[in-house]
Amino acid sequence: MKVDELFGVKGQVAIVTGAASGLGLAMAEGMAQNGATVLMIDIDPKTLEAAAAPLRAAGCKVETASLDVADTAALRGAIDTMAARHGKLDTVFANAGMSSGPGYGLKAGKTAGLLENVSPDTWERVLQVNLTAVLETMRAAVAHMKPRRSGRIVVTASIAGIRAETICGYAYVATKAAVINIVRQAAVELAPHNVLVNAIAPGVFLTNIAGGKLKTDAAVREEFLGLIPMGRIADANEIQGLALFLASPASSYLTGQVIAIDGGITAA
Numbered sequence: 001m002k003v004d005e006l007f008g009v010k011g012q013v014a015i016v017t018g019a020a021s022g023l024g025l026a027m028a029e030g031m032a033q034n035g036a037t038v039l040m041i042d043i044d045p046k047t048l049e050a051a052a053a054p055l056r057a058a059g060c061k062v063e064t065a066s067l068d069v070a071d072t073a074a075l076r077g078a079i080d081t082m083a084a085r086h087g088k089l090d091t092v093f094a095n096a097g098m099s100s101g102p103g104y105g106l107k108a109g110k111t112a113g114l115l116e117n118v119s120p121d122t123w124e125r126v127l128q129v130n131l132t133a134v135l136e137t138m139r140a141a142v143a144h145m146k147p148r149r150s151g152r153i154v155v156t157a158s159i160a161g162i163r164a165e166t167i168c169g170y171a172y173v174a175t176k177a178a179v180i181n182i183v184r185q186a187a188v189e190l191a192p193h194n195v196l197v198n199a200i201a202p203g204v205f206l207t208n209i210a211g212g213k214l215k216t217d218a219a220v221r222e223e224f225l226g227l228i229p230m231g232r233i234a235d236a237n238e239i240q241g242l243a244l245f246l247a248s249p250a251s252s253y254l255t256g257q258v259i260a261i262d263g264g265i266t267a268a
């Protein structure tokens with residue numbers, strides 16, 4: 001197979017949650033610029049439309065839905081409508097996620113991340129967005145994939161779900177670990193149906209997560225930099241190769257895996 005076909009996503013119908021910014025935007029751009037029809041879902045309508053406009057202007061097939069992924073009915077409605085409109089659903093990136101504030105190991109975070117300071121409200125909200133909504137995205141997607149015996153589900157986890165990561169908060173590390181095992185469990189269930197389920201575990205990428213602190217707070221940036229053997233924070237677009245690979249024919253025998261993309265952090 002030629003490279004274009006092997007790694008191609010042309011003609012796919014795809015959905016990306018959290019697509020207005022950061023890694024989700026990079027995934028949506030990568031898919032749309034390579035010929036997929038992409039539904040971009042995000043909670044922030046203004047940023048979402050601003051992100052979609054240049055893609056549309058460039059001739060890409062992108063659609064938008066502004067909703068909170070924690071609103072299961074709205075999420076399911078958007079996924080079902082997209083699949084019905086195009087007659088199929090090839091790839092879903094369950095990517096939307098949020099920080100739960102600094103962990104106790106982040107010097108710049110002071111004591112907010114200590115176990116005794118975990119806020120029950122933050123805990124609940126982060127569980128809804130980072131965990132329940134990922135499950136619901138997968139549940140909605142699979143209904144359209146199983147009958148066709150074809151589909152890819154890619155969950156954005158984190159290296160903070162693989163090992164202790166003390167600069168991230170408790171709810172964040174808990175939800176990222178949890179989605180990794182949902183991915184494994186679903187991968188085994190869905191393997192006979194040819195629906196492949198994998199997780200991307202990013203290290204440190206320059207995005208707007210946690211209010212964009214990596215961009216605006218030099219002390220926070222330095223602490224994260226200290227973790228990275230490659231000595232630099234990744235650009236959001238550096239997620240595109242792995243994301244497209246997991247959506248393409250090139251990964252046709254790959255399921256149930258958690259792929260770290262972290263400049264060497266988890267190897268150190």
Ligand SMILES: NC(=O)c1ccc[n+]([C@@H]2O[C@H](COP(=O)([O-])OP(=O)(O)OC[C@H]3O[C@@H](n4cnc5c(N)ncnc54)[C@H](O)[C@@H]3O)[C@@H](O)[C@H]2O)c1
Nearest residue numbers: 018020021022023042043068069097158204205207208209
């Ligand atoms: N940036 C990193 O270093 C890093 C590392 C590991 C994992 N991740 C994960 O990557 C994913 C994307 O984060 P990012 O870093 O690109 O951050 P980001 O803040 O730049 O982008 C996240 C997008 O998701 C949207 N979103 C947040 N909550 C939502 C909700 N309830 N409903 C719908 N949309 C919602 C936001 O509006 C935003 O556009 C998250 O799951 C995050 O945990 C990021």
